[in-house]
Amino acid sequence: MKDMPKVIAMLVLLLVVALSAGAYLWLFAPARPSVMTDSGRANTPAPAEAPRVNRPRNSDEPARPDPVVTRKPTQEIQLDAAKPLRRMVVSGSVSDPAGGLLADIRVEFAGSGELSRLAGSGYTDPSGRYSMLVWERLDSSRSAPGPTGGRVFARAQDGRLGATEVKAFELSAQVEMDELKLERSVAIEGRVTDPDGVNAPFAQVTLRSHGMLRAPADPASPSNMEHRPVVRTVQANERGMYSVNDLPPGLYGLTVEQCYFGAAQAKVDVDVSDGISRWQDVTLQRLNYVRGRLLDQDGRPIEGAVVSLRAVTAIKTPEGREIRPEGAALEGPRNVREGARGEINRRSLGAQWRCVTDPQGRFGLVNLFDAEYALTATLGGATAEVAGVRINQADYTLTLNLENSLGGSVKDAETGRPVERYDVRVVPTTEQASPFDRVRADSVFPWHEAGSFRLVNVPAGSLSLRFSAPGYAPLVLPVAALGQGERRANLEVALLPLCELRLSLKQGERLLPREPVMLLFEGRVAFEASSDEFGEARLPGVAPGHYEVRVQRADGSEWRAALQVPAKAAHEQSVELAKK
Numbered sequence: 001m002k003d004m005p006k007v008i009a010m011l012v013l014l015l016v017v018a019l020s021a022g023a024y025l026w027l028f029a030p031a032r033p034s035v036m037t038d039s040g041r042a043n044t045p046a047p048a049e050a051p052r053v054n055r056p057r058n059s060d061e062p063a064r065p066d067p068v069v070t071r072k073p074t075q076e077i078q079l080d081a082a083k084p085l086r087r088m089v090v091s092g093s094v095s096d097p098a099g100g101l102l103a104d105i106r107v108e109f110a111g112s113g114e115l116s117r118l119a120g121s122g123y124t125d126p127s128g129r130y131s132m133l134v135w136e137r138l139d140s141s142r143s144a145p146g147p148t149g150g151r152v153f154a155r156a157q158d159g160r161l162g163a164t165e166v167k168a169f170e171l172s173a174q175v176e177m178d179e180l181k182l183e184r185s186v187a188i189e190g191r192v193t194d195p196d197g198v199n200a201p202f203a204q205v206t207l208r209s210h211g212m213l214r215a216p217a218d219p220a221s222p223s224n225m226e227h228r229p230v231v232r233t234v235q236a237n238e239r240g241m242y243s244v245n246d247l248p249p250g251l252y253g254l255t256v257e258q259c260y261f262g263a264a265q266a267k268v269d270v271d272v273s274d275g276i277s278r279w280q281d282v283t284l285q286r287l288n289y290v291r292g293r294l295l296d297q298d299g300r301p302i303e304g305a306v307v308s309l310r311a312v313t314a315i316k317t318p319e320g321r322e323i324r325p326e327g328a329a330l331e332g333p334r335n336v337r338e339g340a341r342g343e344i345n346r347r348s349l350g351a352q353w354r355c356v357t358d359p360q361g362r363f364g365l366v367n368l369f370d371a372e373y374a375l376t377a378t379l380g381g382a383t384a385e386v387a388g389v390r391i392n393q394a395d396y397t398l399t400l401n402l403e404n405s406l407g408g409s410v411k412d413a414e415t416g417r418p419v420e421r422y423d424v425r426v427v428p429t430t431e432q433a434s435p436f437d438r439v440r441a442d443s444v445f446p447w448h449e450a451g452s453f454r455l456v457n458v459p460a461g462s463l464s465l466r467f468s469a470p471g472y473a474p475l476v477l478p479v480a481a482l483g484q485g486e487r488r489a490n491l492e493v494a495l496l497p498l499c500e501l502r503l504s505l506k507q508g509e510r511l512l513p514r515e516p517v518m519l520l521f522e523g524r525v526a527f528e529a530s531s532d533e534f535g536e537a538r539l540p541g542v543a544p545g546h547y548e549v550r551v552q553r554a555d556g557s558e559w560r561a562a563l564q565v566p567a568k569a570a571h572e573q574s575v576e577l578a579k580k
Helices: 004-028
Strands: 068-070 087-095 106-112 118-123 129-136 149-155 161-163 174-176 186-193 204-209 213-216 225-228 231-235 241-247 251-256 268-271 290-296 306-311 352-356 362-365 373-379 382-389 396-400 405-412 423-427 437-439 452-456 461-468 475-482 487-495 499-507 516-521 524-530 536-542 545-552 558-565 570-576
Touching: 087 106, 087 118, 087 149, 106 129, 118 524, 129 524, 161 213, 186 251, 204 241, 231 241, 290 373, 290 382, 352 362, 373 396, 382 396, 423 452, 461 487, 475 487, 499 558, 516 536, 524 536, 558 570
Parallel strands: 087 174, 290 396, 405 487, 499 570
Antiparallel strands: 068 437, 087 129, 106 118, 106 149, 118 129, 149 161, 186 241, 204 231, 204 251, 213 225, 251 268, 290 362, 306 352, 306 373, 373 382, 405 452, 423 461, 461 475, 499 536, 516 524, 516 545, 545 558
16 A cells, blocks of 8 residues: 555556647647548548559550450360260349349359369340350360359349359259349449549549459459459549449448549548449549649640659658658658658659659649659650749649650441540550450540540651450551651541350251350350350350351261351341351
């Protein structure tokens, strides 16, 4: 009991220290701004992460991941008449969460265990039923652990997805699967505005799920559905409107990359766990900013150039750390709160930030420290620089000498309408794209008003441009003999739409129901499906071109036909097969 006064004194001292620290933080620590949601309530964010940096486009470093992936089989297909492909019929039904049966839903089967090389696809009929042939694939790399059997996946045209659990069964003539219920898909869309309520065109909006959601790893096929984080990035249009579709229900964090109009100071949570789409407006903040425009010598805006902002004088952070222009003294805690002026981008060298110009040549960086900076833009060997840059000033203008340039317009080959969302880049090849080159629909595609584009300071001589857009076959366009200082602006590009192909298989006057159908390009399987009970095979997303149709019947006989797929969004054709 003699020590009781000392204990009480110590507790009182600790309480005084805690209250003093709290009072200091309340009165003097700079507060982070809030972001207004569509409900009018302010979301007060947690301490921000380091600012995200837009990746360059027209530079040696790729602007964004290549939207084109190649899925070319390693070997040509070889069918053996003495060993016909194993096959079976898989049947079932597809319904919505309320139990209503759904028609015209694409279904895919994936085998597991001893049946892992069996696969097939089909569609539900008006009663919501499907009955599809699945057959053995010759690609020995196919394998799926688990019990011998399989499961069925489904995808609706509006993006809804679903899958059955793995069902155990042995190879037989027919199997009935459990009823498959499609899960809802949702959309998050809205408008991005600057602090004055003006639309913020071309802002880059990113949605990241909180935790793992059930979604396909490849949006082209539902048969690789898995639990994984969902990340989708889109670019707002010229009116600042954005739309992210085909999302699995869940909780998402929405962020907006820094741009000319500002940046979202915190992540906005959007809850679509109830399966109902949401409208979410985002108001950007413009705090401690540097912004401006990049023009050529004729005053025309330059899109897609990297603009770097480099500190010339040392920067002192609120907690007293000094960051020098040469890049030293970047050590220290990464999660220190630095108030409304943001945090240093520790992924860059020294006190340096960068962004990419939009279609109007505008650029902007926010959450900067009060220091002296230099702006630099580099493109194709040409450099423009402005010194003596300070935060919160009028727009800066950089003028870059334009040497060579390529420009033109992109349209739909079938309709003649402009294609406004696409990726264009210089590629080191003159080979045309093949049907094995596929465009990932979840990639980021820049906005091109009225379909027009311009690439500046590209290398002189002969080169190739590749254009890719969702719903179209990628196109490689050779450009011959671009002269030094030449400004070629008359390129007209027509993208070929992917075709929803319906084939009626015939052997004379006889239709061929429930047969495996393979479309071969250069001897390799590019697309495949199975004919239904009426002898019709549906193949979505087929690139226009010349193919060989190949069918192996149950008796091992092989039947073939030539096929020309037109540049049309949909096409129906009867195919007369001849025995090999």
